[in-house]
Amino acid sequence: MKTELNISQLLDKYLEGKTHIEEEQILADYFNNNKVKPEWQVYKEMFTYFESTKAEESQQTFRPQNTSSYRSFYKYAAILIVCLAGAWFYNYQYNTKDLGTYDDPELALEETKRVFDLISTHINANTSEIQNLSTLEETKTKYIDNINP
């Protein structure tokens, strides 16, 4: 009975907002663990609810990643790779441009003539095909241009 009196006093203080955390914990323990008289049923529900909600947790959790040091490392590695690739490519191009040279002028002349000949055969290879174009022009002149006065 004495506890009930205590609880009743605490409840009055509680409703006035004058209880300390410790006193509120006494109330919470009391209402969570005891059968109470009907007019206190409301408090029992309230404190049971408060107690049950304290443990409520979110499913997701936020976790910052330790990225800063690794990220800068990858950045510099990427820059290094690009530079190396660029240097290699430049070298490769430069080396392929240099096709060598002839020491003997006579031989150089011969070779140059040979190369020009080779090219010239290809240059004139299809000129006969272009002749057809002039046939087209003649036919056009004959049939279309002559219609107009």
Next chain:
Amino acid sequence: MKISEFNSSVLPIQQKIFRLSKRLLTSSDAAEDASQEVMIKLWNKRHELNEINNIEAFAMTITKNHCLDQLKLKANQNLRLVHTNYENKSADPQKQLEAKQELNTVEAMIKTLPETQRLVLHLRQIEGYEYDKICEIMDMKPKAVRVTLSRARKNLVERISKQHQNENRA
């Protein structure tokens, strides 16, 4: 603030952030989103956190403001509370159902309280903060906190009782 410091000082608060968000917002999903956003805000502010002496109160203030902003946007208004997460040790299904209904009633009645009362009640009853911390989070005077809390408790008792009377009559 280094990551390790952030982990030790801010990460333990995230469930509190979630619970406060859930108290203010309408659904668990909205609360999950809100608490993630608050964590991101804190993470982005990590360099300023060293100068703040009470990080927990600061985090709760950010949460409160963020959630109130969300409510103003009204984006959450058409969502409904779908989820109540609690354990009940009683094995009898009938009793379990009754207990669940009772807890749902309490939760529903808390939702009918004005925002400030709801917030103060939550901070005190669920998170167990002392008055000075609540003052800091809510930016209120100690006396105002006490009065608000008292009103919230009285209102809650009254509304739950009324609800039960209506149920019994029906």
